[in-house]
Amino acid sequence: AMDDREVLLTRQEVTVAEHGDWAEVELYEAYQNQTWERQEVVYYFSLPESAVITGLWLGDSAERSERFAYRVSPRGAAQAVYRHEVRRRVDPALLEQIGPRQYRLRIFPVEPQRRDWDQDTNRMVVEDGPSLHMWLTYRVLIKIEEGGDVWPLPQLAEKRNVYWDDTSDRLVNGEPMAADEETWLPPAVPATSFVEPGIHRVDFPGGESVIARPASDEDLPAWPEDLHLAVVLDRSRSMAGRQAEVRAALAQLRRIADSDTVVDVYLTASEYHGEEPTLVELSWLDLGSITYAGGQNAAGLLAQFEALHAGQEYAAIFVFTDGSGYELGDGGFDVSVPGAPVWMVHLGDDLPLGYDDATLEAIQASGGGVAGDVREALTRLAVALEGEAYDVVDGYVWDVLPTEAADARDALDGDFAPFAARWLILAEMQRHRGEINELETLDYLHDVAVEYGVVTPYSSMIVLVNERQEKLLDELEARGDRFEREYERVGETEGQNALTVTGVPEPEEWLLLALAAVALALLYLYPRLSARGTLFTKVSHH
Structure with missing residues (x-):
């Protein structure tokens, strides 16, 4: 309505x-x-x-x-x-x-x-x-x-x-x-x-443990040298209002680039932009010449990067965008999990409503994530480069490691298991990035979710x-497509027959339609049966 x-x-x-x-x-x-x-x-x-x-x-x-x-x-x-x-x-x-x-x-x-x-x-x-x-x-x-x-x-x-x-x-x-x-x-x-953050350890039956402990300054490593980074710049029309934040983010990367880090910038383009997507090294980028037009979602941005990067390997892929795009649909793009972590940097901490499943998979299975600014993304990348399944999130260091390597001094915390289960699933997504769409892998990830609710x-x-x-x-x-979720537009749900898609109402629906017709007829006739006319009385049961 x-x-x-x-x-x-x-x-x-x-x-x-x-x-x-x-x-x-x-x-x-x-x-x-x-x-x-x-x-x-x-x-x-x-x-x-x-x-x-x-x-x-x-x-x-x-x-x-x-x-x-x-x-x-x-x-x-x-x-x-x-x-x-x-x-x-x-x-x-x-x-x-x-x-x-x-x-x-x-x-x-x-x-x-x-x-x-x-x-x-x-x-x-x-x-x-x-x-x-x-x-x-x-x-x-x-x-x-x-x-x-x-x-x-x-x-x-x-x-x-x-x-x-x-x-x-x-x-x-x-x-x-x-x-x-x-x-x-x-x-x-x-x-x-007053709350004192503590150390939590959960051991899982498969011989793995998740440890979460309060983060300190020592957990934030120095920026690694000799990295090659990719920046995918969303040039949708909605990004025109974020130009100052784009400049600030690229300026921060320029400072990093001065320390033997090379940054390539992929300038995306929607079909309404009037030009093709292009690749330029950050040191040669003219910020004043960047134009914004049309609209693109996250899947489209990653698809253009994939088509343009020609096999070039990167330590990380940063996508600079805003909070729009989800409403545009999945666009039918074929998005795979890249070999480098994908970091969606939503400038101004402007999160979208969500992502289509292929894009979400590319983000999480690659070892990437979502950040509200480039500083957060760079910090988490530096931590992740220290080791697989290692991250700093919400003030805690999260580590997934073999139980035999866990510190026995860290007391077990069974009540913390739901937090740890979520982290174990993320770690498994990254380990199985090559077969993330295989049913055996998905069933294992789902079994962990079911076990810990x-x-x-x-x-x-x-x-x-x-x-x-x-x-x-x-x-x-029991079907083979049990993990295949369709993109749905923002708004009220469109009903669909899960067994056979058809526009013919089921028998009980015909009955409901008939009852509705009778009700409408009664509403039409009753006032005319009364010489006094129709008066309405509201009865509330609050």
């Missing part, structure tokens, strides 16, 4: 359970449909890169014992079931990871208002439809800030259909929330006491409400 105010968020509660230097955060929301049609709630949001989502539930009431629990499922199978059930107008919820920090949550359906004819008063009575309840949990590390330590909350990038106003009850740990009608959630919740780029959480849905998911999870 045009004003996007179809579903009222009637209640929102954030509860933080602190566990030393990490916390489990629960987000609870209740929704009330304000329209005559079933509605879908859609959120695109981000979390710190080290955070991990651990649960999703739906309920017809606020009673926890009666809610429907999540199932961790291959991303393609989960998406197919969700779209199938939206087509059939039956409850599901789906939570997916679509970027290193980015997620998409979809909930359907929030049932509509109801109209009944009161024979006694000869009036049409409007009643609220049943409310829908959602719970989401995630674990997050403490964020150390000068003004006090905080627990980061999900940050909204885009929403559909849902809204909140001064009638919404919004609480954080039982206290009124400091957020207005434009803000989904505040940036963070203050810690209740977490969302990953390959494993989504879906909430189902009946046995038929479970059987459908079982069938789709």
